[in-house]
Amino acid sequence: MEEKNSSLHEESRQLGKYDLIAEFAKYFPKANASTVVGIGDDASVIDPSGQQVVTTTKVFLENVHFDLTYVPLRHLGYKVVTVAVSDILGMNAVPTQLSVCISVSNRFNLKAVNELLDGIATCCEGANIDVVGLDVATSRRDLVIAITAIGECEPAHLVTRQGAKENELICVSGDFAAAYAGLLLLEREKKVFEVNPDTQPDFSGKDYLLRRQLKPEPRIDIVEALRRENIIPTAMTNVADGLAAAVMQICRASHAGCAIFEEKLPMTELTFTTLKDLDIVHTVAALNGGDDYELMFTIRQSDYEKLKQIENVSIIGYIKEEVDGYKLITGDNHQVEIKAQGFAQMQKS
Amino acid sequence: MEEKNSSLHEESRQLGKYDLIAEFAKYFPKANASTVVGIGDDASVIDPSGQQVVTTTKVFLENVHFDLTYVPLRHLGYKVVTVAVSDILGMNAVPTQLSVCISVSNRFNLKAVNELLDGIATCCEGANIDVVGLDVATSRRDLVIAITAIGECEPAHLVTRQGAKENELICVSGDFAAAYAGLLLLEREKKVFEVNPDTQPDFSGKDYLLRRQLKPEPRIDIVEALRRENIIPTAMTNVADGLAAAVMQICRASHAGCAIFEEKLPMTELTFTTLKDLDIVHTVAALNGGDDYELMFTIRQSDYEKLKQIENVSIIGYIKEEVDGYKLITGDNHQVEIKAQGFAQMQKS
Numbered sequence: 001m002e003e004k005n006s007s008l009h010e011e012s013r014q015l016g017k018y019d020l021i022a023e024f025a026k027y028f029p030k031a032n033a034s035t036v037v038g039i040g041d042d043a044s045v046i047d048p049s050g051q052q053v054v055t056t057t058k059v060f061l062e063n064v065h066f067d068l069t070y071v072p073l074r075h076l077g078y079k080v081v082t083v084a085v086s087d088i089l090g091m092n093a094v095p096t097q098l099s100v101c102i103s104v105s106n107r108f109n110l111k112a113v114n115e116l117l118d119g120i121a122t123c124c125e126g127a128n129i130d131v132v133g134l135d136v137a138t139s140r141r142d143l144v145i146a147i148t149a150i151g152e153c154e155p156a157h158l159v160t161r162q163g164a165k166e167n168e169l170i171c172v173s174g175d176f177a178a179a180y181a182g183l184l185l186l187e188r189e190k191k192v193f194e195v196n197p198d199t200q201p202d203f204s205g206k207d208y209l210l211r212r213q214l215k216p217e218p219r220i221d222i223v224e225a226l227r228r229e230n231i232i233p234t235a236m237t238n239v240a241d242g243l244a245a246a247v248m249q250i251c252r253a254s255h256a257g258c259a260i261f262e263e264k265l266p267m268t269e270l271t272f273t274t275l276k277d278l279d280i281v282h283t284v285a286a287l288n289g290g291d292d293y294e295l296m297f298t299i300r301q302s303d304y305e306k307l308k309q310i311e312n313v314s315i316i317g318y319i320k321e322e323v324d325g326y327k328l329i330t331g332d333n334h335q336v337e338i339k340a341q342g343f344a345q346m347q348k349s
Numbered sequence: 350m351e352e353k354n355s356s357l358h359e360e361s362r363q364l365g366k367y368d369l370i371a372e373f374a375k376y377f378p379k380a381n382a383s384t385v386v387g388i389g390d391d392a393s394v395i396d397p398s399g400q401q402v403v404t405t406t407k408v409f410l411e412n413v414h415f416d417l418t419y420v421p422l423r424h425l426g427y428k429v430v431t432v433a434v435s436d437i438l439g440m441n442a443v444p445t446q447l448s449v450c451i452s453v454s455n456r457f458n459l460k461a462v463n464e465l466l467d468g469i470a471t472c473c474e475g476a477n478i479d480v481v482g483l484d485v486a487t488s489r490r491d492l493v494i495a496i497t498a499i500g501e502c503e504p505a506h507l508v509t510r511q512g513a514k515e516n517e518l519i520c521v522s523g524d525f526a527a528a529y530a531g532l533l534l535l536e537r538e539k540k541v542f543e544v545n546p547d548t549q550p551d552f553s554g555k556d557y558l559l560r561r562q563l564k565p566e567p568r569i570d571i572v573e574a575l576r577r578e579n580i581i582p583t584a585m586t587n588v589a590d591g592l593a594a595a596v597m598q599i600c601r602a603s604h605a606g607c608a609i610f611e612e613k614l615p616m617t618e619l620t621f622t623t624l625k626d627l628d629i630v631h632t633v634a635a636l637n638g639g640d641d642y643e644l645m646f647t648i649r650q651s652d653y654e655k656l657k658q659i660e661n662v663s664i665i666g667y668i669k670e671e672v673d674g675y676k677l678i679t680g681d682n683h684q685v686e687i688k689a690q691g692f693a694q695m696q697k698s
Contacts, residue, residue, distance in 0.1 A: 018598070036401060041509050041602070042439035042587050043405035045502070052385060053402050056392035057482060057497040059450045064487055090391030101408045101495070133406060138413055146450070146495040148406040153394070160390050238391050249367070253390070 008110050008136070021134055024113075027121040028131035032096050034152065035130045044132035046097055051152040056087040058149075062142035070186045073112055075214040077119020080147050083240065085127060085218040086293040088151035090238030092159035092223055095151040098124055099133030103144040116145075127220055157232060161253035164235035164298040170250075170258060170317045171233075171307065173222045173294045175266040176243060177282060180289025181274045182206070182213030188278075208270055216293045223295075225310040233297035243316075244287040244338045246296045248326055254298075257324035260317035260338065263331050287328070287338065357459050357485070370483055373462075376470040377480035381445050383501065384479045393481035395446055400501040405436040407498075411491035419535045422461055424563040426468020429496050432589065434476060434567040435642045437500035439587030441508040441572055444500040447473055448482025452493040465494075476569055506581060510602035513584035513647040519599075519607060519666045520582075520656065522571045522643045524615040525592060526631060529638025530623045531555070531562030537627075557619055565642045572644075574659040582646035592665075593636040593687045595645045597675055603647075606673035609666035609687065612680050636677070636687065 008020075018040075025039040037045035046053065060066060060080050068076075081098065088095040100120060104113060113136065124131055133148065164170075189201040203210055226233065235254050239246040243265065251258050265286045275282045298319055299307055307313060320327075326338040357369075367389075374388040386394035395402065409415060409429050417425075430447065437444040449469060453462060462485065473480055482497065513519075538550040552559055575582065584603050588595040592614065600607050614635045624631045647668055648656055656662060669676075675687040 018601070036507075037440075037509055042436040042585075043403045043442070043498075043500070045440065045442075045507060045509075046402045046404070047504070048397055048402060050399075053395045053397060053499075054392045055395070055404065055448065055482070055497065055499065057406060057448045057450050057484075057495055059408070059452055059484075059486065059493060059495045061452055061486075061488055061493065063489055064452070087391040091386075091394065093392070093394075099404065099406045099497075101406050103408055103410055103413070133404070135406075135408075137408065137410075139410055140412055140491070142489070144408060144410065144493060146406055146408045148404065148448075148497045149392075150402075150404065151392070155396070158385075158394060160386055160394075236391075252367070 007106050008104055008108055008113055021136060024117055024134055024136070027117050028124070028134070030130050031128055032130050034096055035132055038130060038132040039134045044097065044099060046132070046150060048152055052155050052158055054088050054091050054093040054151040054153055056084060056149050058084045058087070058147050060145040062144070068143070070190055071214060073115040074119035077116040078123040078215050080145050081120055081123035082216045082218045082293055084147040084149035085129065086238040086240065088149050089219055089223050089295060090236055091151070091153065092157055092226065092233060092236050093151035093153035094223060095127060095129050095149055095218070095220070097130050097132045097150040099148040100131060101135045101137065101146040103137045103139035105139045105141045107141065108143065123218070127218055157227070159233045159236040159297065161235055161237050161250050164250050164254035164256050164319045166256065166319055166321055168234055168298045168300055168319045169304065169315050170247065170260065170296065170298055170319060171313050171315050172239065172243070172266065172296045173219050173313050174292070175268050175271065176292050176294065177267055177275065177285035177289045178209050178212035178271045179216060179291035180285050181271050181278070182209035183291065184278050184280065185209060185274070186213065206270070206274065208268065209274060213291060216291070218293065219295050222310070222313065229306045229309050231299060231303050231306050233299055236295065236297040239292050239294045239296050241290045242286070242288040243296070248338065250296065250298065251326055254319070255322050257320035257322050257326060258317055259320055259327045259329055261329045264314060264316040266314045356455050357453055357457055357462055366485070370485060373466055373483055373485070376466050377473070377483070379479050380477055381479050383445055384481055387479060387481040388483045393446065393448060395481070395499060397501055401504050401507055403437050403440050403442040403500040403502055405433060405498050407433045407436070407496050409494040411493070417492070419539055420563060422464040423468035426465040427472040427564050429494050430469055430472035431565045431567045431642055433496040433498035434478065435587040435589065437498050438568055438572050438644060439585055440500070440502065441506050441575065441582060441585050442500035442502035443572060444476060444478050444498055444567070444569070446479050446481045446499040448497040449480060450484045450486065450495040452486045452488035454488045454490045456490065457492065472567070476567055506576070508582045508585040508646065510584050510586050510599050513599050513603035513605050513668045515605065515668055515670055517583055517647040517649055517668045518653065518664045519596065519609065519645065519647055519668065520662050520664050521588065521592070521615065521645045522568050522662050523641070524617050524620065525641050525643065526616055526624065526634035526638045527558050527561040527620045528565060528640035529634050530620050530627070531558035532640065533627050533629065534558060534623070535562065555619070555623065557617065558623060562640060565640070567642065568644050571659070571662065578655045578658050580648060580652050580655050582648055585644065585646040588641050588643045588645050590639045591635070591637040592645070597687065599645065599647065600675055603668070604671050606669035606671050606675060607666055608669055608676045608678055610678045613663060613665040615663045
């Protein structure tokens with residue numbers, strides 16, 4: 001689609017809203033057989049043919065969930081898909097469709113909307129997801145993005161947060177706190193830039209941290225690997241607000257306790273040294289940093305050999321009785337209580 | 350649930366976000382067998398067992414889509430459900446589940462959130478809809494509400510906007526422009542109040558208009574009546590932005606034209622006289638006023654006798670060839686072209 005620099009509102013006066021959305025719809029070809037009706041009707045229609053349907057809706061507000069001073073719109077589009085899709089993956093379901101509502105003010109031109117949609121399309125294409133709903137509306141000032149992600153799951157494979165039992169192993173994909181370290185770097189450079197606009201940010205060697213913050217990947221590979229190895233986790237969740245919140249969500253829903261080993265928390269050397277330079281305790285960042293979009297799940301001990309076949313998964317602890325509470329076992333073998341997060345914490349992600 | 354006057358953020362510091370959402374979840378008991386997993390996990394799960402799944406997401410922004418100076422939060426909650434559900438009905442599907450994301454600033458206390466949720470719960474209860482997703486997050490200032498509505502439809506009953514054929518009858522439920530007249534009255538009183546805060550608004554005799562604006566009903570009765578009379582419309586849409594937009598959406602998707610008779614546009618006497626007092630041309634209000642949330646559908650002429658069995662449905666015109674365009678036949682038998690709406694129009698609804 002040709003990119004123009006006119007305001008979105010101006011463009012739509014010429015084209016009409018429905019033609020404009022028809023134009024935008026070209027970003028989003030259909031790939032899934034279950035997609036019956038896509039963009040351009042009252043609602044979208046899916047034919048799951050025997051599968052269960054899994055849905056989640058996420059809302060992203062400018063200056064609450066993202067800061068356009070350092071977030072490129074293409075990356076933002078990519079990231080909002082990852083965030084929404086991660087909740088589908090957190091049920092052990094396969095993401096299949098996505099619906100997008102964007103509210104923009106006249107601060108945004110057509111080029112900006114195209115960049116955002118391009119980011120959304122790129123992430124969906126890589127994940128084989130059909131965008132079946134698209135609405136563009138007016139906001140007073142801030143950009144508002146609402147994403148509904150839809151997935152399919154055979155009933156036997158569906159995994160909720162309930163179901164973790166004593167002595168089962170607590171597993172996580174990937175590594176932690178990289179996105180949080182990336183956020184701290186971006187926020188630091190923003191402050192420097194505000195004082196001295198001539199400064200050029202120096203992020204050399206930190207690409208991985210920035211990518212984890214700005215353009216995280218949905219862990220579809222993990223859900224696929226679990227299917228391949230014939231492992232059905234006993235409980236599962238998306239890790240969006242740090243490991244502490246995730247493990248507590250599983251434990252509370254399962255009426256269980258847990259022990260997590262500090263030394264088992266997966267973290268790259270780069271994350272570790274960057275956090276150290278920033279004077280941040282790395283374990284706290286892993287537990288409460290957020291924005292990781294990794295998966296946490298519990299498995300029976302009998303599935304341990306099968307689990308070892310899956311790359312990029314670590315065992316970080318095990319499930320205990322509810323009365324044992326939620327414990328972090330530190331490197332020097334002390335037990336520390338894992339704490340609940342407040343409401344304010346949400347503003348971070 | 351006990352109503353308290355503390356701020357939502359304060360309350361959640363005491364309770365924790367997840368306990369707070371668990372408390373709110375008590376508003377929303379489950380009624381549908383297809384609801385597998387509701388509020389409180391990564392995502393919601395539905396088992397449609399052979400039915401197609403219909404979904405839509407709507408975002409409502411304070412001071413764009415609603416004005417809290419005259420919209421009570423309970424009514425707002427009711428209305429956002431009607432608006433989202435109307436798009437499900439516009440596919441001839443039966444609404445079954447709903448997901449809610451509310452973003453609030455510290456301007457709103459727990460009582461306000463409870464009122465909003467109470468309005469949502471009341472509309473869902475009346476429509477037999479399960480609320481399966483609930484998230485409460487932070488906004489900078491304005492209230493932001495995102496609603497995802499989900500419905501079920503046997504494949505044979507699904508009706509899109511495509512499919513209207515020449516000589517078929519164009520039908521609409523209910524009457525038009527009442528909500529628009531209600532909006533004009535509310536806006537007028539708001540201006541009076543801004544000049545003289547001691548004034549009490551006088552809406553006597555205008556209850557119907559205010560109700561249509563503030564607390565519209567989803568037309569589930571019409572979808573049920575179509576099933577009962579064994580009528581499958583050939584094309585269908587929700588009338589959200591006025592009759593003109595709706596008929597053009599059907600015609601464009603169906604590659605057809607239309608003739609609409611001005612004298613057949615259903616309108617109550619109260620709406621007519623109120624618009625006259627306000628110096629508004631009543632036909633323009635019906636065509637472009639918006640906020641009606643009625644249904645428009647086309648039927649074969651052979652279904653005419655069956656259609657007469659359904660109350661509250663009017664035939665307002667018929668489908669023509671695409672080359673004939675979109676025509677309004679006025680009372681004095683002139684033909685006027687029905688025009689497309691621009692993007693700015695959206696701000697009205």
